[in-house]
Structure formats: structure tokens, C-alpha cells
Amino acid sequence: MFFWGLIGAGDIVRKRVAGALRECAGCTLAAVSRAQAELAEPFAREVGATRWYPGWRDLVTDPDIDAVYVATPVRFHAEQTIAAAAAGKHVLCEKPMAMDLAECDRMIAACRNAGVTLGLAYYRRFYPLVIRVKQLIDDGAIGTLVFAQMNAFEAFDPRPGDPRSWLVRRSEAGGGPMADFGCHRLEVLLHLAGPIRRVSSLVSTIALEREVEDTAVALLQFERGASGVLAVTHAAADAQDTLDLFGTKGSIRIRSLANGEMTLRTGGVERSESHPPARNVHLPLVEDFVEAVAMRRTPAVDGQVGRAVAAIQDAIYAVPPSVR
Numbered sequence: 246m247f248f249w250g251l252i253g254a255g256d257i258v259r260k261r262v263a264g265a266l267r268e269c270a271g272c273t274l275a276a277v278s279r280a281q282a283e284l285a286e287p288f289a290r291e292v293g294a295t296r297w298y299p300g301w302r303d304l305v306t307d308p309d310i311d312a313v314y315v316a317t318p319v320r321f322h323a324e325q326t327i328a329a330a331a332a333g334k335h336v337l338c339e340k341p342m343a344m345d346l347a348e349c350d351r352m353i354a355a356c357r358n359a360g361v362t363l364g365l366a367y368y369r370r371f372y373p374l375v376i377r378v379k380q381l382i383d384d385g386a387i388g389t390l391v392f393a394q395m396n397a398f399e400a401f402d403p404r405p406g407d408p409r410s411w412l413v414r415r416s417e418a419g420g421g422p423m424a425d426f427g428c429h430r431l432e433v434l435l436h437l438a439g440p441i442r443r444v445s446s447l448v449s450t451i452a453l454e455r456e457v458e459d460t461a462v463a464l465l466q467f468e469r470g471a472s473g474v475l476a477v478t479h480a481a482a483d484a485q486d487t488l489d490l491f492g493t494k495g496s497i498r499i500r501s502l503a504n505g506e507m508t509l510r511t512g513g514v515e516r517s518e519s520h521p522p523a524r525n526v527h528l529p530l531v532e533d534f535v536e537a538v539a540m541r542r543t544p545a546v547d548g549q550v551g552r553a554v555a556a557i558q559d560a561i562y563a564v565p566p567s568v569r
Contacts, residue, residue, distance in 0.1 A: 247272045247535055248309055250334070252301045252325055253316030254279040254288050256409065257339070262316055262366075263292035265527035269535055278304040280317075305329040312362075312538065315339055318417045319424070323348035330359040337364045337534050341428040341558065342551030344419045349555045353548040364534045364544040365551035367432040371529035373520035374505045378490070378497055379437055386511055388494030393438055393473040395430045397422070398485040402453050413455040413479075420562055421457035422477040423448070427561075430475050431463075431554045432546070433488070433502075440468045440553070444560040452480040463561050 249266045251258065251274060266274040275296065277289045282299030289297035298304040305313055305328050312335035315325050323343045326336045336356060342365055343349045356363035369375055382390060399422065403410040411417040412425055435441065443466040453459040459480040465473040488499040495511035505521035523529055530546070537544035 247538070248275040248311045249273065250276045250278070250304045250307060250310040250313045251292070251294065251316065252278050252304060252313060253339075254281075254284070255316060258316050259292070261525050261527040262314060265525050265531045266314060267293055268525065268528055269531045272531070272535060275309060276304055276307055301325055302328065305332045305334055310334055312337060312534075318411045319419050320344055320417045323352050326352045326363070327355040330355040330361050330363075333359060333361060335362040335364075335534075335538050337366060337531070338551070339366045340432075340551070340554075341419065341424055342548070342555050346552065346555050346559050349548070349552040353552060356548060362534070362538050362544060363548040364530075364537070365546045365548065366527070366530060367429060367546045367550065367554075368526050368530040369429055369433050369502065370436060370546050371533065372502065372505070372522050372526070374499065374502065374507060374522070375433060375436070377518065377520050378488075378499075378507070381497065381509065382437055382490070382492075386494070386509070387490065387492030387496060390438055390467075390469070390471045390490060390492050392471060392491045393434060394487070394489045395434065395473075395475050396485040396487045397426050397430055397475075397477045398481040398483060399426065399479060400482060400484065401479040402455075413457050415456045418457065420558070421455070421459055421461070422479045423458065423461040423463070423561055424558060427461065427463075427475060427477040428554050428558060430477070430488075431557050432550065434465065434473055434475065435550070435553055435557075437490070438467045438469065438471055438473065441465050441473075441557055442468045444557055446561040446564045448562060448564055461561065463557075465557075 274294045277294045278298040278301045285297040285299050313329040315338040329336050446463045448458045448461045460478040463475045486502050490497040498508045534544045
């Protein structure tokens with residue numbers, strides 16, 4: 246049996262993470278911790294854990310825990326991952342990996358030196374749709390990839406006191422939508438198109454009062470030659486989650502990554518395909534991580550993947566922000 250400890254009690258934990266840790270074959274969600282100590286016990290009962298801790302340091306030193314899932318604000322990721330590794334625990338960490346590249350390097354080194362596995366929660370890697378698109382690109386179905394574009398638009402302007410308001414505080418999140426969900430799209434682009442050699446960006450506060458950007462655009466040049474654009478915003482009224490890929494022999498058009506629908510055009514012929522995600526999109530991620538630990542292999546989304554995304558984000562945020 247594989248015993249999990251869970252640090253954090255946010256919305257994503259309740260919606261998907263806790264369920265994935267319970268549902269993964271051979272796994273038990275053994276313990277939880279949360280910052281509000283008085284709520285630790287009711288939270289444990291809510292998610293089906295058998296023990297609870299008011300402090301995360303107590304959880305990571307629990308001798309019965311095999312691995313820790315870190316689901317706290319980004320500013321805690323490095324400290325908690327390094328402490329868990331020192332206690333001999335494998336670590337699956339929420340995205341983005343850390344506040345900056347230096348923290349990523351410390352996390353990777355700590356896990357390597359302790360001989361434990363480090364994984365990142367870029368669960369879109371396991372979408373059947375993304376797997377299919379990767380296969381099509383690698384098989385040359387659309388020829389040489391020329392251009393990729395992703396839009397991720399989500400209206401988000403939390404009021405003070407909202408449990409998710411930390412996402413617009415630079416000291417806790419590191420950035421706005423590019424840090425929050427732009428990182429997911431960067432991971433998808435890296436996976437599909439390969440490493441990126443050049444980045445330019447426009448990081449802007451256009452419509453919302455906040456410490457971080459509400460809109461950002463990154464122009465990417467991949468090492469294989471293709472160009473890409475990633476646009477993210479918290480300020481647009483219309484939600485988008487698109488991916489468009491154009492090659493010398495065809496194209497792949499995806500209107501929503503989350504629903505699994507795509508249109509493939511090759512040789513003048515257009516056809517639609519459907520590859521819906523798992524009911525709980527975190528479950529395949531957790532299953533791969535647990536298998537990686539058991540087989541002593543590297544998980545599909547490891548610390549180096551998290552570091553590669555962080556390096557691009559550092560380059561994006563290196564540009565002085567534009568304000569209205």
C-alpha cells in the first residue's frame with residue numbers, strides 16, 4: 246500500500262486531488278495538514294484521511310507516509326518540497342513549480358540527494374487529446390510544424406478575503422495568469438513542439454486593479470524552427486482554452502482542450518475526432534507518479550519539466566510590465 250500525505254486544502258484539492266490520491270490503485274490518503282489548524286480535523290474527515298496535522302512539518306516527518314502532495318500557494322513549494330525530501334518522502338508538487346528558477350534548482354537537488362522522486366502536477370500531459378496530437382505531430386501527419394497558438398482566457402478578479410485572492414499577490418503567486426495557468430500551456434507547447442530557444446513578451450495590467458498582470462502574451466521560437474504565441478488573460482469576458490497547430494501539410498484545431506474535441510485537416514480533407522479527458526484529470530498524473538516510484542523510473546512530468554517551464558516564465562516576466 247502506498248500512503249499519501251496531503252499539504253493544502255484549496256479548491257483544486259477538494260475538486261480533484263484528494264479524490265485522485267484515494268482512487269489510485271494501491272493508494273491511501275493517510276494524512277492531511279492545513280494552515281488553519283482548527284480546520285484540520287474536519288478537512289481530514291471531508292476528504293477521507295485517517296489523521297491530520299495542524300502543521301505541515303509534522304506531516305512530512307510522519308514515518309508512515311510514503312509521498313507528499315504539495316498543494317499550497319507557490320511561495321511554499323520549495324520549502325515544503327525540500328523538507329519532505331529531507332524526511333525521505335517522494336514529492337508530487339502543484340504547478341507552477343516555484344517562485345523562480347533558483348528555487349526549482351534547489352528542489353531538484355534536494356530530491357536527487359535524498360534519492361526520492363519529484364513530480365509536477367502538469368496533468369494536461371495525460372489528456373488523451375494531447376497524447377493523440379503528439380502522435381500526429383511525431384508521425385508527420387501535418388508535416389513540419391510551422392506555427393502554434395494557444396489562448397487561455399478566464400475572467401478572474403477575486404475580492405479581498407476571497408480564498409483564492411493569493412493568486413493575484415506577487416509575493417505568493419509570483420505572477421498573474423501567466424504564472425497561474427499559462428504554465429500549463431507552456432508545458433503542453435514544450436511537450437508537443439520541443440524546447441524553446443527564444444522568448445519575447447508583453448506583460449500588462451490593462452483592466453484590473455492588482456499587483457500582478459491581468460494579461461500577458463509570449464512570442465516563442467522553438468529550437469526546431471517553429472514559432473508560437475501564448476496569450477493569457479484574467480480580464481476578458483469570453484473564456485477560451487484553444488490550441489491551433491499549423492504545419493506544412495495540414496493543421497490541428499482545438500477549440501477547448503478540456504472537452505477533447507479536435508479538427509484535423511490534411512490533404513484538403515477535414516475530419517473531427519473526440520478524445521475526452523479522464524473523469525478526474527489528476528488521476529492519470531497520480532497513477533504515473535506512483536508507478537514511477539514503484540518501477541524506480543522518472544515520472545513523465547518530473548522536476549526537469551517543471552524547471553523548463555519556470556525558465557520560460559522567468560524570461561517572460563523579465564520584461565518590464567506595461568500598465569494602463
